Amino acid sequence: MKINAKSLLFGLSTTLLFAQCNPQKSEETSSEEVIVKEVKTPTLTKIWETDSTLTTNESVLYDAASGKIYVSNIEGQPTEKDGKGSISIIDKEGNIVSQDWVTGLNAPKGMGIANGNLYVTDIDQLVEINLESGEISNKYPVEGGQFLNDLATFDGKVYFTDMNTGKVHMLDAGMISSVTEGHESINGIAIGTDGTLYGLDKSGFKTLQTDGSSTILNETVTGGDGLVILGDGNYVASRWAGEVYFINAEGTETLLLDTKDASSNTADIGFIPGDNIVLVPTFFKNKVVAYKLDY
Template structure:
């Protein structure tokens, strides 16, 4: 074999050796696991209702400290100073514990608890009721007040709205002040754990800033009545005519529509540890409880 043949044979052997030692192709392909998050639609499921003796009930408030549920009953003209209004107490099963816990009010609406007292809006004044004695211990007339409505408390402060004048008032240390104006048809108000105020008015769901300005968060749920803050940017809001909505950053979901049954959904309450929405039905004269799943 000549030198040229030897070189040719050596080259072929080297090529074959590298081919055997090189990386081998396989039929295996890597697959990435795809996780699809299930989107759950919020729902309300009815669990109980009271007897129909809560005449023209407008607002419901759950007291976590005592387990009691307070109900404000107008029992007459929503703007009439007729002394027919009252506050009732029911339990978490819908039983009426005290029909006439407090009487002699006019047209009581929004309620909140602070400093050992129940505070109630009553047309043009804020009523203070001692929780232990059920006695009216103070009345705070609001200058220019016309239709005081919803109420919320935070660290001893009492915030409440006037639907006709578009104002938000504050009771702090026994003194009244106005902290926000220009909120057309404002009704529902609630305070988050960080002290931020939220409200419902003709333009929708709004965040109210300390400097009096506001930011609209939802423009669909307009003219709302009751407002519940769930946390993490989630809310439940009611419209008096018979609608309840779940609201978050993605928009809103209609949870309940009782307009055809002519059953109102006024200033709703909430039992957070059980996710129960408490609905005052106004002219139907009863409170209805719904389990919220979201």
């Protein structure tokens, strides 16, 4: 049979045209794309520790302005007015720069910086120390104060807890007042950039309101000691017995550190932002241990 070349060419062109109008499904369009988000488990890695001369160290505070790290040492009983307490200074490598920067305190615990001063709780009074001279510039007795503990500063004001009375007090312009109460065994506190007050008490980790009400964010980390706000809804909290936790925005906790078997306490922790270093006062072990936080 004779095939006309022109007809053959037309047939091939038609076939190609239909092929272009009805393309095969590519692997890219036919397969479903599955995106799996990796969930990272936060970790702590030890990087240094100080000499064991920081007797009964309870709290650690990093000063970003100077790079100094302040350590409060009870050196006696937590409720005894014996004049043995002190404040030491260490550097970011764990070297003790000044063992006895401030002496003559009783049982210093929580610390914070405001208005050129270091503020320290000391059983039933708040002590004001000039950062430049290291001299005690004022003492503020707290009426009914029994066991003043953790401390945080915000907008020039000083907030601090009384673990025995369940109250949070505030120093503002030389006057002390009660901010909120009814929080059993409250210890660690921190203040967000928006002024939200966070606390650790017998019921767990929560936000505190001035009317005495609160909102529980985590019920596992009860009786907490130190509290650090990382940002983006993340926090680090310690329990004195020897536990450090990471708490995320959903309120879920991850145990980062457990030193109970070593009889090493984890009291009022500090934090070096930028470097992501958690500073752990070990209380009876008499040293500060630094850990790199990865999260």
